[in-house]
Amino acid sequence: MKRSAPLRRGKPLERYTPLQGGAPLARKTPLKYRSAKQEAAYRVRRPLVAALLAEHPVCERCRRARSVEVHEPRMRSRGVDICDPAECVALCHPCHRWTHDHPAKATTEGWLIPSHDTTTPARAAAERRASAAWREQAQEAS
Numbered sequence: 163m164k165r166s167a168p169l170r171r172g173k174p175l176e177r178y179t180p181l182q183g184g185a186p187l188a189r190k191t192p193l194k195y196r197s198a199k200q201e202a203a204y205r206v207r208r209p210l211v212a213a214l215l216a217e218h219p220v221c222e223r224c225r226r227a228r229s230v231e232v233h234e235p236r237m238r239s240r241g242v243d244i245c246d247p248a249e250c251v252a253l254c255h256p257c258h259r260w261t262h263d264h265p266a267k268a269t270t271e272g273w274l275i276p277s278h279d280t281t282t283p284a285r286a287a288a289e290r291r292a293s294a295a296w297r298e299q300a301q302e303a304s
């Protein structure tokens with residue numbers, strides 16, 4: 163675009179109309195916590211989470227604390243099926259936090275799986291278990 167006249171510094175922009183005082187938004191129905199599609203997925207997931215936490219009462223990473231959260235190593239943000247038990251891991255809250263706070267370390271330990279990794283969920287779970295068992299032995303030895 164070619165300007166006919168160069169830009170000049172003038173007086174600052176001014177409002178022609180005053181700001182309107184805020185009346186609350188007139189919603190007739192409250193905002194939904196989840197979409198209908200997401201709610202349908204959670205109806206399937208809830209019993210799965212309960213079963214997984216019952217099956218693994220102790221955190222699968224530290225093997226000390228009670229497991230209270232279900233983690234998806236392939237991450238739901240990358241479109242993993244949250245209703246597939248093979249994609250889920252039972253963790254305690256601190257381990258789940260650690261996993262997402264330290265993605266590089268968590269990836270080398272197998273708690274996060276990169277999107278380009280084509281390892282099957284079962285194989286990844288076996289590797290995680292092996293890595294956790296190895297760490298347990300190392301802790302006992304020290």
Ligand SMILES: [Zn+2]
Binds near residue numbers: 221222256257
């Ligand atoms: Zn833990």
